[in-house]
Amino acid sequence: MENPHETQLRTFNYLIGKAANTEWGKRYNYKGINSPAQYRKEVPLNEYDDLEPYIKRMMNGSFNILWPGFVNWYAKSSGTTSSKSKFIPVPKENLRGCHIKGSWDVVTLLYKGRSDARIFERKNLVMSGSLSNYEGNHMTTYGDISAIMLYNMPIVGRPFYTPDFRTALLPDWDEKIEKMVQICSREQVTMFGGVPSWTIVLFRKILEATGKDNMLEVWPDVQAYVHGGVGFEPYRSQFERFIPSDDFTYQEVYNASEGYFAIQNDLESNDLLLLLDNCVYYEFLPMSEFEQDDARTIGLEEVELDVNYAMVISTNAGLWRYMTGDTIKFTSLSPFKIRITGRTKHFINVFGEEVMVSNTDKALAKTCDEFNVKVSDYTVAPIYIKEGTKGGHEWLIEFLKPPADLGQFSKRLDESLQEVNSDYEAKRFKSMALENLTVESLPTNTFYKWMEKRGKLGGQNKVPRLSNNRKYVEDILSFLKDDNGH
Incomplete structure (x- = not known):
């Protein structure tokens, strides 16, 4: 927060240096790239379809392609122009240095916002997806990023998680929800997270099974809900009925299959603190230039308040000048805070x-x-x-x-x-x-x-x-x- 530009330059140098001997790094002469300006000139902007041929080869066992070594974890999500699903590489450096680090940042900032948080005294629940083996290569596993993070949860956090990992990773949602109702309704949950729509499904079934009127009667000491991925406002009134408490915290995060990008660090404000040291190098493309052939991205040092930008990232997942499809506006330049404004496409x-x-x-x-x-x-x-x-x-x-x-x-x-x-x-x-x-x-x-x-x-x-x-x-x-x- 105090040294944003130095932090981003250090991240840039780490990424370029680490990938210099990969197939992608050799193709674009990463060894000869000495500055972000040169990087923008030499390497094209990319969407998922541009990287998909490389990723498919990686999933089938090829190594040193977009990132050094063999990558056996892939986060699955939707939204590509030609495929039913997209698969984002999750190398171990990306898992630890971006996604799991982002989770620690969430906990840190939650404790900063409310010192009475009891995350490491009771239980925490996160609605996760499931994992599957890739048919083309038994060494490759894919699934929701939430499931990958859960499977690789640091040992220190495991005693404070509910339900058990086997239940949480079940592929059959019907069976998973029913078992979570049985297990989680008996636990003392203090924090929960997940997509609002699935969380609502779980809450309704818990209340139906227990006969309680609201979730405070089930979890009297619940303190916080960490949410992200979709707009929360349409759900807020429902959650306030589920948890009718003035002493309950809603914390928004900006996490995706591609990375952990931002977190609400001031619980009294809806702005999100941009995470600059989570192995993500950021560029920003003004939406006023988005459709232009000569569109020019800018670095953090050039951004302005209240301008709509398309976000472009380079990460230790092997995503190079990758257009996430999200648009943001900066609401503060010291520290750098953003709000998500939409998507580059409908x-x-x-x-x-x-x-x-x-x-x-x-x-x-x-x-x-x-x-x-x-x-x-x-x-x-x-x-x-x-x-x-x-x-x-x-x-x-x-x-x-x-x-x-x-x-x-x-x-x-x-x-x-x-x-x-x-x-x-x-x-x-x-x-x-x-x-x-x-x-x-x-x-x-x-x-x-x-x-x-x-x-x-x-x-x-x-x-x-x-x-x-x-x-x-x-x-x-x-x-x-x-x-x-x-």
């Missing part, structure tokens, strides 16, 4: 499903082909979880040739989306977190008239395919109701 990630436009386009095209249906335009928004209900996605579709059975079309569209996005598939498992998507057929020219009303007609203006809130969907439905589309 997306829905209210429930941790990471649905991208490429996913919905592919799923819709496949379903239309099967049903001999044609679509003019569409938009999708989340359906928020409310008391006694589950979440989901609402599709507004303008058909050129509608399906004979809209219900069957909706069901198959949901299945198609699961086939192209593993995170959505996980959230839809037995409808535990998300219900089947819903489709509303719109009258002809609805989108055109709506765009006309907003003054958004023209070649550069497009119907927003996906939104992480209900602004567009509610506006379209209101437009139809009030003006009958005229």
Whole structure:
């Protein structure tokens, strides 16, 4: 925090020096790179698709490719343009120096915010995913980054974790939740973490099994919830009903498969402290230049307040000038603090499903082909979880040739989306977190008239395919109701 630029330069030199003899390092002459400016000039910006051929070879046993040695751990998540899942390498240096170090930072800053924290006196619960063996190479294991971190948890933390590791890593979510209800409802939990939608599922089942009114009656000494990955505001009121306490802490973190990037260090502010010594070298691309061929990234020393930047990272996971897809704004330059502002592409990630436009386009095209249906335009928004209900996605579709059975079309569209996005598939498992998507057929020219009303007609203006809130969907439905589309 006190020496940000020196810290980032030290991180840069470590990464370039360490990878100099890898295949990637030799290709871009890392031994000849002496400064961040030269690095930006010599090495191109990359998305996952650019690195995927290298990663596939690594998973199949090749070594010294993007990072020295053989990498046998891979964090699985969704969101690529051409693959159902992406696999992010997690070398041991990255696991220890970024992800686990980030977890220690969370604990440190939580204790700084409330000195009465009792993390190392009672139990802590984290909703994790599961692990699988890679079919192409029995030495390679992949799974959620949460599962990889749990499996490799430092020994000092293991006595304070619930449930047992075998239960926590079960691949069957139905079985996992049921066993967690039995085990965790009897523990004295002081802190918990996880994606809000799955945490809500667990809480509802615990209250149903115990007959209690809220989680304070189950865990009277619970103190904190660490959350990240999706926007928390739609869930806050529900959590306040689950835990009706004025002495309860919500701490936001910015962690992803690609790295542990930022943590809320002041519990009275929503800003996130950028972690500069977690083996991540940062660059920032102004969104005003994002689509330009000559777009220029800048380093930490050039960033300004309240400018929307796409975040670019280089890490000891072998991700080089990698565009995360996230956009941020700086809210403080001393120390450097940020807020996540969105994604470089339209997306829905209210429930941790990471649905991208490429996913919905592919799923819709496949379903239309099967049903001999044609679509003019569409938009999708989340359906928020409310008391006694589950979440989901609402599709507004303008058909050129509608399906004979809209219900069957909706069901198959949901299945198609699961086939192209593993995170959505996980959230839809037995409808535990998300219900089947819903489709509303719109009258002809609805989108055109709506765009006309907003003054958004023209070649550069497009119907927003996906939104992480209900602004567009509610506006379209209101437009139809009030003006009958005229």
